[in-house]
Amino acid sequence: MNKGKAGKSGAWRFSVAPMMDWTDRHCRFFHRLMTRHARLYTEMVTAGAVIHGDRARLIGLSRAEHPVALQLGGADPAALAEAARIGEDFGYDEINLNVGCPSDRVQGGQFGACLMATPGLVADCVAAMKAAVHVPVTVKCRIGIDDQDPEESLDALADAAVAAGVDALTVHARKAWLKGLSPRENRDIPPLDYGRVFRLKARLPGLPIAINGGIRTLAEAEALLAPRGGVRLDGVMLGRAAYQDPHLLAAVDPVLFGVPAPVASLDEVIERFVPYIEAQLAAGVRLSAMTRHILGLYQAVPGARAFRRHLSVEAVKPGADVRVVRDALALVVSARGDHALRAVA
Structure with a gap:
C-alpha cells in the first residue's frame, strides 16, 4: 500500500x-x-x-x-x-x-x-x-x-x-x-x-x-x-x-x-461538532442548516434510523438548539445498549 x-x-x-x-x-x-x-x-x-x-x-x-x-x-x-x-x-x-x-x-x-x-x-x-x-x-x-x-x-x-x-x-x-x-x-x-x-x-x-x-x-x-x-x-x-x-x-x-484519524469514534465527531453548532446558532444560523449534513454519520449501525428521524423532525422546529443533537446521539447510545463510543473503524 x-x-x-x-x-x-x-x-x-x-x-x-x-x-x-x-x-x-x-x-x-x-x-x-x-x-x-x-x-x-x-x-x-x-x-x-x-x-x-x-x-x-x-x-x-x-x-x-x-x-x-x-x-x-x-x-x-x-x-x-x-x-x-x-x-x-x-x-x-x-x-x-x-x-x-x-x-x-x-x-x-x-x-x-x-x-x-x-x-x-x-x-x-x-x-x-x-x-x-x-x-x-x-x-x-x-x-x-x-x-x-x-x-x-x-x-x-x-x-x-x-x-x-x-x-x-x-x-x-x-x-x-x-x-x-x-x-x-x-x-x-x-x-x-x-x-x-x-x-x-x-x-x-x-x-x-x-x-x-x-x-x-x-x-x-x-x-x-x-x-x-x-x-x-x-x-x-x-x-x-x-x-x-x-x-x-x-x-x-x-x-x-498512514497517520492516525483525528477522532477515535463517531460519537466524538458529534461532541466536537457541538461547539461549532453552538457558535453558529449564536450567529443566527438555523440548526437544520448544520444537522442536515450529519444525517448519514451512523449509517447501518444500531440507532441510525432513530438518529436521522429525530434530527429531521426536531432540527427544523423554531427555537431548535443543540439539545436536539445531544438527544439524537443519546438515541444511538441507547440502541447500542451501552455507553461506549462508536469506534471509527
Missing part, C-alpha cells in the same frame, strides 16, 4: 468533491473533524456572484477547513481572475475551474461542461487566474461531452490547460450529455471510463491528475491509486459517497495517509 504524500501531487491524494447545495461551510467543517488531510472543495460559485454578491455568505470559510479549495464557475477570463484574487484573499488554498457541470444554468451561461468544447477558452481562463493568484489553479472536467470522442476531447482540454500553466487536473471519468440527460442522470448514466484517465496520465506524467466518478469506498479509492501498467494516478475524489456515508472519512487518514 502506498501511503502518504509525495511531492506536489500529494496535495490531491484524496479530496471530497464540490457538490451544489451540499459542500457548504458547515459541511466542510463537519468533514474536517474526521480527516486532517483530505482536500475539501466549496460548492461551485460563479465568478459574478463572488465579485458582486454577499461574499461572506457565499465563500466564507473557517481556519479549521484547510486545506480547502474554491471552485469557480464562469467563462470570462477577466472575471474569473478577479474572483480568484478574491478567493485567495479569503484564504483558499486552491482555485478550481468547473469544466464539468452539465446543468441548465451553466449551459445558459456557456460555462461548466460546455467549456469542454472550447479548450482554447479554458486555457485563457486558466492563464488569467494563474496570473492573478499565487495559490494553485486547477481544473475539474469530464472526459468529453455529447458526441465528442473522449480520446480527442480530453487530450485537447488537458493540453490547453497544461500550456496555460494549470497545476492539476481532476477528471470525472464520464462524458456529460448536455441534451437529453438531467444533471442527476449525468452522474450515473454515461458509462465510466477509468482507463481513459490512466491513458491521459501516461501521456502527461508530469501533470498531477486525480480521478472522480462512481467511487463508493476507500477500497475502491485504493485500487484506483494503485499503478496500472506502470501508470499511477495522483489522487481520487469522492462525491456522494463521502457526503451520504460520511463516516468513511474517518478512515481516510490512516488508510490513505
Whole structure:
C-alpha cells in the first residue's frame, strides 16, 4: 500500500468533491473533524456572484477547513481572475475551474461542461487566474461531452490547460450529455471510463491528475491509486459517497495517509461538532442548516434510523438548539445498549 504524500501531487491524494447545495461551510467543517488531510472543495460559485454578491455568505470559510479549495464557475477570463484574487484573499488554498457541470444554468451561461468544447477558452481562463493568484489553479472536467470522442476531447482540454500553466487536473471519468440527460442522470448514466484517465496520465506524467466518478469506498479509492501498467494516478475524489456515508472519512487518514484519524469514534465527531453548532446558532444560523449534513454519520449501525428521524423532525422546529443533537446521539447510545463510543473503524 502506498501511503502518504509525495511531492506536489500529494496535495490531491484524496479530496471530497464540490457538490451544489451540499459542500457548504458547515459541511466542510463537519468533514474536517474526521480527516486532517483530505482536500475539501466549496460548492461551485460563479465568478459574478463572488465579485458582486454577499461574499461572506457565499465563500466564507473557517481556519479549521484547510486545506480547502474554491471552485469557480464562469467563462470570462477577466472575471474569473478577479474572483480568484478574491478567493485567495479569503484564504483558499486552491482555485478550481468547473469544466464539468452539465446543468441548465451553466449551459445558459456557456460555462461548466460546455467549456469542454472550447479548450482554447479554458486555457485563457486558466492563464488569467494563474496570473492573478499565487495559490494553485486547477481544473475539474469530464472526459468529453455529447458526441465528442473522449480520446480527442480530453487530450485537447488537458493540453490547453497544461500550456496555460494549470497545476492539476481532476477528471470525472464520464462524458456529460448536455441534451437529453438531467444533471442527476449525468452522474450515473454515461458509462465510466477509468482507463481513459490512466491513458491521459501516461501521456502527461508530469501533470498531477486525480480521478472522480462512481467511487463508493476507500477500497475502491485504493485500487484506483494503485499503478496500472506502470501508470499511477495522483489522487481520487469522492462525491456522494463521502457526503451520504460520511463516516468513511474517518478512515481516510490512516488508510490513505498512514497517520492516525483525528477522532477515535463517531460519537466524538458529534461532541466536537457541538461547539461549532453552538457558535453558529449564536450567529443566527438555523440548526437544520448544520444537522442536515450529519444525517448519514451512523449509517447501518444500531440507532441510525432513530438518529436521522429525530434530527429531521426536531432540527427544523423554531427555537431548535443543540439539545436536539445531544438527544439524537443519546438515541444511538441507547440502541447500542451501552455507553461506549462508536469506534471509527
